[in-house]
Amino acid sequence: MCFFFSLLFMVLDFSLILELDLLTINSCSIMMTILLDWMSLLFMSFVLFISSMVVIYSKEYMLGDLNLNRFIMLVFMFVLSMMLLIISPNLISILLGWDGLGLVSYCLVIYYQNIKSFNAGMLTALTNRIGDVALLMSIAWMLNYGSWNYIYYIECMKNDFSMELISYLVVLAAMTKSAQIPFSSWLPAAMAAPTPVSSLVHSSTLVTAGVYLLIRFNSSMNMNLMFFLLFIGTMTMFMAGLGANFEFDLKKIIALSTLSQLGLMMSILALGGYDLAFFHLLTHALFKATLFMCAGCIIHNMNNCQDIRFMGGLIIQMPLTCCFFNISNLSLCGLPFLSGFYSKDLILEIVSMNYLNIFIYVVYFISTGFTVSYTFRLMYYSMIGDYNFMSLNCLNDSNYIMLKGMFGLIFFVITGGSMLMWLMFPTPYFICLPFTMKMMALIVTILGIWIGLEFSKFYLNYSLKSMKLMKMSNFMASMWNMPTISTFGLNYYPLNLGNMINANLDQGWSEFFGSQNIFNNLKNSSLFMQFMYNNNLKIYLILLVMWVLFL
Incomplete structure (x- = not known):
């Protein structure tokens, strides 16, 4: 329903604002405001669709759990908080959704109660508190205007000092929520949560909240702030891509790939392409949810082992799961005509067309190459080669309910990109590039495949030269020592x-x-x-x- 309403609003170019007055202080009234336009409705339809698939998937993944109802309730609260955040053009009602996400994510990360989960939950909650405080401060600064509905003031107050300050604070909040440098360490730590939660968090809810808020605030940012965000976004993308090539934990590799894509969204947003950032947000949500679901299936079959060095030859024993896994992975790489290709390729071409500097251009394409290289490294370790675990008897593909959850998404992973492209950009982007730059994305993809496969083959033995390599790979895998710092x-x-x-x-x-x-x-x-x-x-x-x- 949300989706069809979104189409209707898009065709009519129509927005709806509903206001419920809760409390009035002096001239500032606290309102519960609901903004329904094509963007919020489209994003809501995606969140609801993905979360419904995740709940179906959880039915089997969390089978035998004593508190299954509590888990499902937490997931519902999570989705509800996200809904609040999506439909609010008001900073106070946004804070409700924003803090709801932070609180419920803490409860979900510590769901499996052990010391590692508690540490991860604490890190997640405290890092996100920085952003919450920034948002509270921006609410205080909004007292300079007539109400907290930022949507009215963004355009006209662009050069006002208060609005600049508010936009700086909002960018800080978005950076903590979307785990940009230097707040990146909580994102891989949050992998302590059950896999269905990871699937939901990394596709359409928690980490995308920051990007979505900035898409809403896109017109209030000045040039300095945009340059700053561009630099932070590209560095995050580069760092995460590099780190994923040295990681051995299946869920952490996929988490770092999320971080890389978030960096991509942030940086294209800073270049002024907020619609492109939104487009990539939606296509990324589809294949990332599927990726995590497949990872959950694999972990389930491996008796809860997440180390990719123990996998291998899974394609023979789990053909359907591996097919889904490969399709999502190729969509992440931007293989032509899967959903990830449409947004990623367009973003790269827009970056090529922008008259910016060589640094941004090079980092963008290297990061894209890294994406392909860690994906193929993951494929090499899990699909090809020998099986390195206990017994083949534990592997099967008979998790029917889990497969049903994935099957609902895989259709959109293949067709979603082109469908969204036709819907969101009624007038197509005009790309005019020389042949070499046009083929650049394809070249780095092919180079990335080669590097990823070569990279998987060498094994570190304990010689002196290897120890240096080992130190370097530890440094890269620990995200430039950021968690420690x-x-x-x-x-x-x-x-x-x-x-x-x-x-x-x-x-x-x-x-x-x-x-x-x-x-x-x-x-x-x-x-x-x-x-x-x-x-x-x-x-x-x-x-x-x-x-x-x-x-």
Whole structure:
């Protein structure tokens, strides 16, 4: 229904704003505002479709779980928060959805209760809090205008100082939610969540919330902010692509590929192509959800093992899952005429046409090459070669409900790109490039395939040269040491300072001058008085004798 309404609104060029007045303070009224236009309706239809497939998939994936109903309820709350965020043109109602996403994602990441999940959940929640605070501050700055409906002020107040400040804060919020550098470390950590949640989070909900907010705020950004965002986006894309080539955890590779695509969306948004960013957001949602579902199927069959070094030859035992996996992977690479191709290729060609600098151009194409190389490395490890795990008996393709969930999505992974292209761009983009630049995307794709397959073959032995390679690969795989810096680096000094304050002040001088010492003095004097009262007759007689002797 959402989808067909979206088509109707698109054809009529129609938007609908509904306002419910909740509370009025001075001239600022707190409203629950709902904005229905083609963009929010289209995105909502995608979120609802993907989440419905994920819920069907969870029925079998979470089979035997004691709290299955609780899990499904959490997923519903997650989707509901996202709906709130999509339809709000109002900063206060956006905050409801925004914080709802943060809170429910914490509950879902710590769903399997162990120390790793708790750490990951804490990292996710605290990183996202930075963005929430930025959003709260921008709400405070919006008091300079008549209401919190930013949609009215974005265009006309573009050069106003308050609006600039608000746009800076909103960009900070979006950077934490969409895990751009330097807030990237929570995204692979959030893989501690059950796979259906990962599928939902990485395709259409949590991480895309930041991009969606910036798409809504696209006209309020000034040039400096856009250059900054462009740089951050391209660096994130490059870093994630590089890291995924050294990673061995199946879910983390797919998570890093999400990060890479988020960097791509952010950077094209910073170049002014907000409609392209939205287009890529939708096509990416389709194949990424399918990718995670296939990964979940594989993990299920491997008795919960996620290491790709243990896989191999899965295509023989699990043909249908592997077909879905390959189609989604090729769509991610941008193989012509699958859904990922339409958005990715268009973005690359627009970047080629823009008169920017060589750095952005090179990083874009290298990152695209990396995408292809880690995808083919993943295919090499999982599909080709020998099976390296316990027994072949655990592998089968009879997870009918899970396959049903994936089957609903795979049709759109193949056809969705072209369909959206015809819908969203009634007048096609005019691309005019020399032959070499036009073929550039194809060249880096082919180079990426070759590098990915070669890269998979060499094995590190423990020689001195290899140790250097090992250090380098550890550095790359740990996302340029970002998780260490953002956890240990931020915790070490405050905790150390807290320890010193505790030892010297709380347990030291403040005890001496404060409660403990006062208590000891009072206790001693009261003990003395008590001694006097208990023995007052004796003391009186002794004093009498002393008085007589004195006389």
